[in-house]
Amino acid sequence: MTTYSIDVTLSQTKKEKPQSDQLQFGKVFTDHMFIMDYTEGQGWHDARIVPYQPITLDPASMIFHYGQSVFEGLKAYVTKKEQVLLFRPDENFKRLNKSNDRLCIPHVDENLALEALKQLIKIDREWIPTAEGTSLYIRPFVIATEPYLGVAPSDRYQFIIILSPVGSYYKEGIAPVKIAVESEFVRAVAGGTGTAKTGGNYASSLKAQQLSDSKGYSQVLWLDGVERKYIEEVGSMNIFFKIDGEVVTPSVNGSILEGITRKSIIELLKHWDMPVTERRISMEEIKQAYSEGKLEEAFGTGTAAVISPIGELFWNNEKMVINDGNTGEVSQKLYDTLTGIQNGTVEDPFGWAVEVE
Amino acid sequence: MTTYSIDVTLSQTKKEKPQSDQLQFGKVFTDHMFIMDYTEGQGWHDARIVPYQPITLDPASMIFHYGQSVFEGLKAYVTKKEQVLLFRPDENFKRLNKSNDRLCIPHVDENLALEALKQLIKIDREWIPTAEGTSLYIRPFVIATEPYLGVAPSDRYQFIIILSPVGSYYKEGIAPVKIAVESEFVRAVAGGTGTAKTGGNYASSLKAQQLSDSKGYSQVLWLDGVERKYIEEVGSMNIFFKIDGEVVTPSVNGSILEGITRKSIIELLKHWDMPVTERRISMEEIKQAYSEGKLEEAFGTGTAAVISPIGELFWNNEKMVINDGNTGEVSQKLYDTLTGIQNGTVEDPFGWAVEVE
Numbered sequence A, B: 001m002t003t004y005s006i007d008v009t010l011s012q013t014k015k016e017k018p019q020s021d022q023l024q025f026g027k028v029f030t031d032h033m034f035i036m037d038y039t040e041g042q043g044w045h046d047a048r049i050v051p052y053q054p055i056t057l058d059p060a061s062m063i064f065h066y067g068q069s070v071f072e073g074l075k076a077y078v079t080k081k082e083q084v085l086l087f088r089p090d091e092n093f094k095r096l097n098k099s100n101d102r103l104c105i106p107h108v109d110e111n112l113a114l115e116a117l118k119q120l121i122k123i124d125r126e127w128i129p130t131a132e133g134t135s136l137y138i139r140p141f142v143i144a145t146e147p148y149l150g151v152a153p154s155d156r157y158q159f160i161i162i163l164s165p166v167g168s169y170y171k172e173g174i175a176p177v178k179i180a181v182e183s184e185f186v187r188a189v190a191g192g193t194g195t196a197k198t199g200g201n202y203a204s205s206l207k208a209q210q211l212s213d214s215k216g217y218s219q220v221l222w223l224d225g226v227e228r229k230y231i232e233e234v235g236s237m238n239i240f241f242k243i244d245g246e247v248v249t250p251s252v253n254g255s256i257l258e259g260i261t262r263k264s265i266i267e268l269l270k271h272w273d274m275p276v277t278e279r280r281i282s283m284e285e286i287k288q289a290y291s292e293g294k295l296e297e298a299f300g301t302g303t304a305a306v307i308s309p310i311g312e313l314f315w316n317n318e319k320m321v322i323n324d325g326n327t328g329e330v331s332q333k334l335y336d337t338l339t340g341i342q343n344g345t346v347e348d349p350f351g352w353a354v355e356v357e
Helices: A089-102 A110-123 A199-214 A260-271 A283-291 A329-343 B089-102 B110-123 B199-214 B260-271 B283-291 B329-343
Strands: A032-039 A043-051 A055-057 A069-071 A074-078 A084-087 A135-144 A156-166 A177-181 A219-223 A231-234 A238-243 A246-249 A276-278 A295-302 A306-315 A318-321 A353-355 B032-039 B043-051 B055-057 B069-071 B074-078 B084-087 B135-144 B156-166 B177-181 B219-223 B231-234 B238-243 B246-249 B276-278 B295-302 B306-315 B318-321 B353-355
Touching (some): A069 A089, A084 A329, A110 A156, A219 A306, A238 A283, A246 A260, A260 A276, A283 A318, A306 A329, B032 B110, B069 B089, B074 B329, B084 B110, B089 B135, B110 B156, B199 B219, B231 B238, B238 B283, B246 B260, B260 B295, B260 B329, B283 B318, B306 B329
Parallel strands (some): A177 A306, A246 A276
Antiparallel strands (some): A055 B055, A084 A353, A135 A156, A238 A246, A238 A295, A295 A306, B032 B043, B074 B135, B135 B156
């Protein structure tokens, strides 16, 4: 096993940790962060853990102008036996490099990144909250830092990992949400950056989200940008439906994000011998299934919520209430199993949970 | 006329200015910059001109994660009579706010922005290069600065203007370039952010640009993301063709950028009583016109190059050489007139040139 040289500078002071029941999402950060620099010709260098601190950049740095950036999101949990677990972190760093490819950013050494993450978590271990449903959210990201206004790949980057203790996504148990199908705005199209985890995809989603908020819906369901017929994602999550006993999800088509929770759910359903299919799904089909009483469940999937059941879908001035607005049986079972594997209370036959240390 | 309160702190030291003949694009910046902050509830505040300096931001700042940003680009010129001229700056700040709308960023006061720009230019006036073809490139931009990892519009922003003396785009006179039609990657699609000047559009263009570079083409020609048939833009410029005596350009369709140079060219051609039409243009039509000997000229338009003639177009394994690879008559006339109005050597019947002071 390679040993990586990561320089460590510990913080002289420790910040106050928030109460478990006051945790929000992504607002409070731990005492340390990981940074590594890239310089053309030299490659990635100066891997270091330092006290959490501001980033200082020239105002001409490309990240401020041309959006050349990628990121990841994953979580760490403390088990009842005081183990620290990560959920499939190798998948996150593999995807980071796929995003890097699309954005013309040099690859990061995936093993070094995982090693750096583990060291960082060990240093800030006390920050991992232990209450039910809480976790340590991990945000690795890369930004283009060359001070140059030409439209070209940067010759300098920073790879950074920051950590944030986060509360339970569901304050009072898993709860279905209302979703509006988006007809005006488009998230991504094949040939664009939809499969990459890059800032621009999220910036472009804000407007539709803001408009749907104002109408009382918590997320939008994105349709494809070409025919405006086929289902892509919900908010910043992948989406699944249970129709007449079969679980279906949009196939990887060059515009949706290849979610790690999505992938895990497909593997889990197969493991359970439940029918699951990746294919193109039109809103027309969903409407038809609903009319025939065959639309049994719908849910979004992602790192933040794990499973987010959809209780109501609004499309073409019509409201579809799914499973009487309640969490479906399969949705609940997937949520319980995945969160159980993540926090070590459910057996993990897949080796998805990776122990830190 | 409203007077705006802009606090000024002058730099104690002055940087060395580059030689006129050594100027590149966007690599060197002047002694000062303009900054203004936005805080939810308080609006835009603390408008100030300060010495050019790094920006210091929390690593969780949204600009590093979700790409919520917009920018503009325009130029200042010194005339032979020592006047400083801006080209249609009101159009840039109007478009900045259109981009802000799309990206859920609060509007900037356009008059304040113009006033701030004028004050900044006056302070850094000595930085405006005077040699033929040189100018002062102006980059206003807005970035989301709230340290929060939730996907939502930021509650804090910075609006910044930086200035960079730039060399002539054409070192040895205006020269036609080779362009490859892009068949894999897509720049933008209606419902996305293509009409906004936001980082994500540029980040997404890097990959295609990198691949076309490696094949010896200087830019890509983007087709629409839906049918992959219709012409959108070239590189980060708008595009025009002269076919059988008529000038045509893709109409504003929800995915192309509404270029200020594009708009000026249309107005100029109309002023000259030359036929000009905004409409949908397919590559098939261009190929057909070429085969019939009717494709007379092609050129890109934008702030950096003003006019960039296209000498060769590569599509479907076929090479089309336009006007024998030379700059066309209309392209040259547009270039001479526009740059003449910009630097004060040609009469400006439109009032496009705005004097600073």
